[in-house]
Amino acid sequence: MNGKIIRKWNRVIHRDLGYLAVGLTLIYAISGFVVNHVQDWNPNYEISHIKSNIGKVDFSSPKIDITVKDILNKLSLPLVYKTTFRPEPNILRIFLKDNTIDVNIVSGEVVQEIVKTRPLIYEMNFLHLNHPKKIWTYVADIYAISLAVLAITGLFVLKGKQGITGRGAWLTIAGCVLPLFFLWLYL
Numbered sequence: 712m713n714g715k716i717i718r719k720w721n722r723v724i725h726r727d728l729g730y731l732a733v734g735l736t737l738i739y740a741i742s743g744f745v746v747n748h749v750q751d752w753n754p755n756y757e758i759s760h761i762k763s764n765i766g767k768v769d770f771s772s773p774k775i776d777i778t779v780k781d782i783l784n785k786l787s788l789p790l791v792y793k794t795t796f797r798p799e800p801n802i803l804r805i806f807l808k809d810n811t812i813d814v815n816i817v818s819g820e821v822v823q824e825i826v827k828t829r830p831l832i833y834e835m836n837f838l839h840l841n842h843p844k845k846i847w848t849y850v851a852d853i854y855a856i857s858l859a860v861l862a863i864t865g866l867f868v869l870k871g872k873q874g875i876t877g878r879g880a881w882l883t884i885a886g887c888v889l890p891l892f893f894l895w896l897y898l
Contacts, residue, residue: 718867725864728857735854742839745832755833761823768803768816779805782814786821 745754765785772778780790782805793806798813805812811824837843841851866875866883873879 718870721864721867725861725868728861728864732854732857732861736858738835739839739854741832742835746836746839755829755836757827757829759825759827761825763821763823764819765814765821766819768814768819770816778803782812782821783807786812786823788812 742754748754763786765782768778768782770778775795779792779795782803783790783792788807788810791807793808795803795805798804801815801817803814803816805814809826811826813822813824814820838847838851841848866879868874869879871877875883
């Protein structure tokens with residue numbers, strides 16, 4: 712095979728594989744960026760706290776279910792809850808879907824912790840961190856191999872002064888030295 716044919720197929724593979732990889736590359740790039748900043752914010756969930764007061768809670772009923780439903784009614788929330796427990800003698804914690812409610816049964820003070828998934832970012836992180844497992848693992852593996860092929864074919868797209876024998880060589884060396892420098896710095 713002559714050099715012209717090899718270069719042509721290299722460009723075709725690089726171009727078409729690049730087009731196929733755009734969607735996953737954007738998902739992994741955005742997810743990677745937000746996960747890198749997990750110390751600053753929760754990339755998957757938006758957590759809000761709502762404070763209110765419902766007055767002293769009537770604990771005269773022997774059934775906790777009646778008390779809990781009375782509290783939920785006062786808060787204008789659905790009367791369906793998962794479970795409850797008492798972390799402290801004066802605190803009743805009620806677990807709902809996406810909402811945890813702490814009620815001070817003496818003062819009536821209520822703190823709701825409402826958890827909502829961040830649209831799109833949650834789903835991107837779900838895929839990026841391979842939570843689905845199963846067949847998605849193979850999709851992610853194929854994508855990783857595709858990135859390696861893109862990197863290698865990308866080295867040979869241009870020729871001459873702009874290609875791997877000119878400016879491209881220096882940029883490739885810099886791109887390889889950068890992670891090695893940070894490994895040396897942090898390890």
